[in-house]
Amino acid sequence: MYAPYATMPDRSRGRRVREEESSFRSPFQRDRDRIIHASAFRRLKHKTQVFVEHEGDNYRTRLTHTIEVAQVARTIAGALGLNQELTEAVALAHDLGHTPFGHTGEDALHEMMAPYGGFDHNAQAIRIVTVLERHYAEFDGLNLTWETLEAIAKHNGPVVGELPWALASCNATVDLELSTHASAEAQVAALADDVAYNNHDLHDGLRAGLFTDDDICALPIIGPAYAEVDAAYPGLDQSRRRHEALRRVFGVMVGDVIDTSRARIACSGAASVEEIRALGYAVVTFSPEIWSQLKEIRAFLFTRMYRAPSVMVVRERVSRVVQALFAYYLAHTMDMPERWHDEIRAARTETDRARIVSDYIAGMTDRFALHLHEELGLAG
Structure with missing residues (x-):
């Protein structure tokens, strides 16, 4: 049962190239399926998340990260009464535009492309699903619905000022209303990304030996999670202790997004997806307290992991x-x-x-x- 502010599949604005609707899949299910079958999606399995893909089999790749984001996004969307298929489609597509070697590769390519309009991985994701995937007889790209395109383009918020050239090119043919916020489903996908990488980067950093369990026990959210595990399971071996603690950290983040967003949506009075877009602010967020604590965790990860000497x-x-x-x-x-x-x-x-x-x-x-x-x- 959808909430009134959800994106309704039977009210989609449609596709750039008109197609007959499926008798057994909603428009957003078809979008999700096309993304999964895209060549760019398959290549994510050999693209960096933080560690270069060949450095170890147990570290996240861009594909495993994407799957984790999609799982979190479906959970949050379901709890908020949103369209889970649209949310999942956006989560699965959000990193399609990443270069090899993750953000490092993106920075290098952006530098080389500076004289030619720069490079932005979010805009490149739009370019992939509208132009670069070339498998269908009647169109380039995946011919996704307007709602999915909008959500991929704006899941991090309105896009204002000078547009990345790849996004400007798409927006010239399909007006994605870039100055407004996107649907609540898109906003969920963005927050699910934050939840997933904050959690799994802790796992991967510990596995790589860049910091210790004692190091992160000094951080908010994480320290209390370890203390809770130690109280419930004294003497637990280190691997299980770590897993039990970090899954509690995961639960704190997901629960906070659900509770905070549910309250913000109720206070907004929004009763349709159009009203969500017109609010002028995001309704899917962390609480101020958790967001402040996450910033401390992110600062730690930046110093000890993303900018570690190795x-x-x-x-x-x-x-x-x-x-x-x-x-x-x-x-x-x-x-x-x-x-x-x-x-x-x-x-x-x-x-x-x-x-x-x-x-x-x-x-x-x-x-x-x-x-x-x-x-x-x-x-x-």
């Missing part, structure tokens, strides 16, 4: 890989695979060529980028 060594190396590949292919565009050649021939300016190169590199997996870098003799 991680920084790898960051510098993979940045050079992306930069070298971009420079090489901008100078030798016809060395790109044959499927890109028609676009390259049609390119009129260096900016056009740079954006084609950017699309190619952004789609690479970690291992493919490293292999190509070596094969082309760029590693010397």
Whole structure:
């Protein structure tokens, strides 16, 4: 049963290319299924979350992160009476635009693309689902519903000011009303991303030895979770103790989003998805208290994990890989695979060529980028 402020599947604004509706799947279920079957989705299994994909089998990849986000998003959406299929579709698509080597690769590609309009992974996700996936007979992209496109573009909030070129190109053909907030389903997907990475980065950082259980016990939310486990299960082995504590941290975050968002929606008086969009503020949030505590946890992770010396060594190396590949292919565009050649021939300016190169590199997996870098003799 949907809440009145949920996005109703029978009221979708439709697709850019009209299609017959399925007799057994809602429009948002079809969107979700198309995202799962997309080539870009499969490549996420070999893309960095924090650690480069080949550094260990037990660390999160961009794909396992995405699956965890989708699970959290469905839970929160169900508790709030929202459309779970739309929420899941957005969660599954939110990282499609990531480069190899995660945010490090994105920073390097953005630097190389600075003269040509820059690079933004959220905008690239829109480009993938509207242009770059080319499997269907009647259209490029996945021909997703307006609601799913809007949610992918705006799940982090309104997009104002100068638009990333990939998003501006899409918005010129499909008005996504970028100056407003998106649906509550999109907002849930954004918060689910925060919940997932705050939790699993603690797991991965501990596994990598970047910090200890004692280190994180000094942090809010985490310390009380460990204390609760120690009181309930004295003498528990370290692996189980850690898991029990961090799943409680996970539960605190999810419960807080549900309780806070339910209260904010009730106070808003919003009775439709249009009214959610028109509010001018997000209704799906953490409470101020938990948000303040999460900022302390995030600051710890930034210093001890994302900028740890061992991680920084790898960051510098993979940045050079992306930069070298971009420079090489901008100078030798016809060395790109044959499927890109028609676009390259049609390119009129260096900016056009740079954006084609950017699309190619952004789609690479970690291992493919490293292999190509070596094969082309760029590693010397």
